[in-house]
Amino acid sequence: MAAAESSKINMPSGGGRVRSATDDVDTILIGAGAIGEAVLYVEEQAYRSIIVAVDANTYPAAGQRLEELLRAKRLAVHVTIIKPDRQGDVIADEASLIQLLHDVKQQGAEAVIAVGGGTIHDIVRYCAYMAGIPFISVPTAPSVDGFNSKGAPILIRGEKITIAAIGPNAIFADLDVLMKAPSALTAAGFGDMLGKYTSLFDWSFGSLTAGEPYSLAAAERTRSALLQCVNQSELIARRQEEGIAALMSALIESGLAMLSFGQSHPASGAEHHLSHYWEMEYIRLGKRQLLHGAKVGAACVEIARLYHRIADEGIDGWSNSGSHERESPAAADAIAANWPQIRKHIADIPDSGTLTGLLRGIGGPASVSELQVSDELLARSMREAHRVRMNRYTLLRAYNERANAANA
Ligand SMILES: [Zn+2]
Structure with a gap:
């Protein structure tokens, strides 16, 4: 062959x-x-x-x-x-x-x-x-x-x-x-790909502020797979052969990027931590599982909303003076030092309305309420999901540590 x-x-x-x-x-x-x-x-x-x-x-x-x-x-x-x-x-x-x-x-x-x-x-x-x-x-x-x-x-x-x-x-x-394939599964694959907007941000954020290992080649490979899906979203929505082939090859490409890097950083950030948190809760309660990609897509919308809000709030609050209670003081200093670049990277994430529109176009659940994740679970997961992977420094984690330090 x-x-x-x-x-x-x-x-x-x-x-x-x-x-x-x-x-x-x-x-x-x-x-x-x-x-x-x-x-x-x-x-x-x-x-x-x-x-x-x-x-x-x-x-x-x-x-x-x-x-x-x-x-x-x-x-x-x-x-x-x-x-x-x-x-x-x-x-x-x-x-x-x-x-x-x-x-x-x-x-x-x-x-x-x-x-x-x-x-x-x-x-x-x-x-x-x-x-x-x-x-x-x-x-x-x-x-x-x-x-x-x-x-x-x-x-x-x-x-x-x-x-x-x-x-x-x-x-x-x-x-x-x-x-x-059932259309809910195809929509879930699209949701898993859309999540790369926030996972790629979190990866660059972790490398910038906490010295996490980074590979530009793996990041670019993942981004081009993501953009391929977004560009072909109409053909995917209409379940055209070209669109389905593009989605499938993007999913495999994303997997290959993780393999080449050796860890899941390119494809998994705070949106995946939210999804894992909901999954564990559902297992604990004996509830029927939601599709992984459906959770990731809806979680990406929530994380994008939070990250854009953080960008709008500006640098105030990230300067580390007097907050040694913080769990990662060095990283907090690095956030302040790298703020212009972080803000620029957040601007690369589409706003939550655009992401919702893309998910809706594919016919998948486009929000946590459509997924029937409760407001209580969403709020709790936004505060705690970073603890799912404590070896990753995401903006969600930095944000929660800042909030905890302020309340200490
Ligand atoms: Zn995934």
Whole structure:
């Protein structure tokens, strides 16, 4: 198979087929009929036994067809349908992980194919890693930028932890499947991308004020994926092949930017911390989960609103004199010293009205109230969500530490 020798995936034009390879993933194919190519790939790798991991929705969407094509090649294939929890959600908890690990062992599987969205991928990436075998990604919706991530967020006794696991050896994103994805999932993928406006700001902010590691190349790569989505938003909204291909390639690009940098900074800032905070609250209360990207999109609107307000309030309050109560006094000094640049970077984030309009245009929830996140939860998360990742210095964290110091 001839793979383009590029570390960057080529952007599809006119919904055309794109095949690329990177250091981390040996084949990335976005195109109609990509499932057929996945079968050829499996054949080439000469796996003697393979598991197709699906859920009750992704089996009819793509898993069944994949199973039939693999069987037609006389390959030994077993289908594992991951069962939902009591709320009806498929989640990456102990029960799902053991269900798949058991089948991997029982079948002597030499590889697993993840057919589904982010959660199926997380379950598979963890199990393949634990079993010491590779996995292949067949996304069924352009819903999240984590398909090619190496980190597996899993739930152990209700606590979310992220295990450093493995990424897929190959990705086959079949536009015939992705075009039929439920529109809420496509809108969620757009929301996850829109969140890069605030994550990219927070990353530059953290590097400027707290010396966090930074890569201009990874930041630019993420920004160009983000702008590709925004520029194609009408085609995505109309679920045109060109738009869906652009969204899918942007999600994969964002994942590759994180892989190349080695951490999630390019794609995850305060908007993701809010989203994680809401997720943990819903797990605690046993409520049905909201889509990751839907939360990120709505959270991005709230963070953008706050950051523009902070910019409007100006430098007063950031100068550190007399506030040694502050948790990060050196960073507060750095904010004052770098204020003009910080303000300029905030100006690069669209205002909350523009972001709301973009989300609405795609047909996703455009606000926290449409997501049915309560005012109380929103207010509490805006005060506390920075504690989700205390190794990140975001403007949300700086703002909350300033407020806490003022109240001390
Ligand atoms: Zn995300």
